[in-house]
Amino acid sequence: xxxxxxxxxxxxxxxxxxxxxxxxxxxxxxxxxxxxxxxxxxxxxxxxxxxxxxxxxxxxxxxxxxxxxxxxxxxxxxxxxxxxxxxxxxxxxxxxxxxxxxxxxxxxxxxxxxxxxxxxxxxxxxxxxxxxxxxxxxxxxxxxxxxxxxxxxxxxxxxxxxxxxxxxxxxxxxxxxxxxxxxxxxxxxxxxxxxxxxx
Numbered sequence: 001x002x003x004x005x006x007x008x009x010x011x012x013x014x015x016x017x018x019x020x021x022x023x024x025x026x027x028x029x030x031x032x033x034x035x036x037x038x039x040x041x042x043x044x045x046x047x048x049x050x051x052x053x054x055x056x057x058x059x060x061x062x063x064x065x066x067x068x069x070x071x072x073x074x075x076x077x078x079x080x081x082x083x084x085x086x087x088x089x090x091x092x093x094x095x096x097x098x099x100x101x102x103x104x105x106x107x108x109x110x111x112x113x114x115x116x117x118x119x120x121x122x123x124x125x126x127x128x129x130x131x132x133x134x135x136x137x138x139x140x141x142x143x144x145x146x147x148x149x150x151x152x153x154x155x156x157x158x159x160x161x162x163x164x165x166x167x168x169x170x171x172x173x174x175x176x177x178x179x180x181x182x183x184x185x186x187x188x189x190x191x192x193x194x195x196x197x198x199x
Contacts, residue, residue, distance in 0.1 A: 001135035002044070002066060002118070009120050015111045016104035023098065024054030030144075030171055031058065033195040037140050037167050038062050046070070046131060046138035046163075048124045048155060049145035049171075052102070053109045059142065060113045067113075068136065070120045070127035073103035076146050125154040132162030143170035152181035160185070168198040 043065035050056050050071040059067050075095060110117055120127045124145045141163060145155055159168065172178045173196040182189055189196045
């Protein structure tokens with residue numbers, strides 16, 4: 001099933017001509033929450049939200065299997081706001097110049113892992129359904145996509161429809177949209193800072 005998914009979401013023949021870019025958000029709390037569940041028999045990890053691949057590379061280094069990562073690589077609302085407050089200007093400037101080359105930069109950053117990495121370039125809830133419909137069954141899911149309530153609800157509904165028994169770990173518990181969606185889906189969690197996991 002993974003081979004069929006790989007055939008649909010292929011890598012380019014040549015590595016994008018971009019220098020490595022380490023930009024991203026992946027904390028020690030994220031690592032600690034995930035390390036609880038990465039075992040020797042963790043063969044497939046599904047990641048939702050990749051940006052430039054900081055967490056993706058870590059997941060590949062910590063496990064022996066395949067990572068399937070879902071992202072549009074177009075950024076989200078917070079990366080291109082209509083109005084910018086002074087306190088978010090630095091964040092906006094960090095992101096805006098990366099948006100036009102986001103996918104190519106991700107590929108360049110993760111090129112050495114391409115035999116074990118399947119980048120699914122779709123909206124997250126649709127991508128979750130596509131992965132599930134291919135018959136791929138992950139051993140662990142890491143949710144780090146949109147922070148918008150409706151988006152998170154759509155992601156969680158798709159996850160629970162396709163993979164109801166799979167261990168779920170996530171980020172951004174400190175965002176109200178994420179926290180409210182988890183609560184309204186009646187998912188019991190524990191958390192360290194913004195990192196959370198289903199219990």
